Amino acid sequence: MDDLDANPHGATIMFESERASGSTGCNRWFGAVLVSETRLTFDSIGTTRMACADVQMATERNFLDVLRRAARYRLEYQHTLVVLDDDGAEIARFTRER
Numbered sequence: 001m002d003d004l005d006a007n008p009h010g011a012t013i014m015f016e017s018e019r020a021s022g023s024t025g026c027n028r029w030f031g032a033v034l035v036s037e038t039r040l041t042f043d044s045i046g047t048t049r050m051a052c053a054d055v056q057m058a059t060e061r062n063f064l065d066v067l068r069r070a071a072r073y074r075l076e077y078q079h080t081l082v083v084l085d086d087d088g089a090e091i092a093r094f095t096r097e098r
Contacts, residue, residue: 011063013081013094025059026052031067040073040083066092 012022020033024047031045045067052060071086079096 011059024063026050026056027060029064029067035073038072038074040070042067042070063092 010023011025013020014022015033015035018032018034019030020042021028021030023029027048027050029045029047032043034041034043045064047060047064051057066083069085069091070083072084072088074082074084076082076093081094081096082090083092083094085091
């Protein structure tokens with residue numbers, strides 16, 4: 001699995017208060033999120049259950065794995081969210097849509 005390629009088919013994250021949601025590249029997802037100065041963790045993640053093409057399902061598996069492993073984050077250039085695991089290794093990046 002290539003963690004850094006977790007978003008080739010449209011996986012997204014939207015934050016609202018203590019909740020997060022978006023697209024896995026196939027299904028919609030939702031869950032709780034805890035964001036502090038450097039910590040980022042997701043909990044109680046749920047998804048809709050549509051079947052999609054194999055490539056979209058692979059994206060979904062990779063993306064949900066990133067959410068489960070997320071522990072820290074950093075922002076780059078005010079528009080790129082870099083997601084890190086508990087060891088500080090980069091596991092994904094997301095760019096804000098304008």
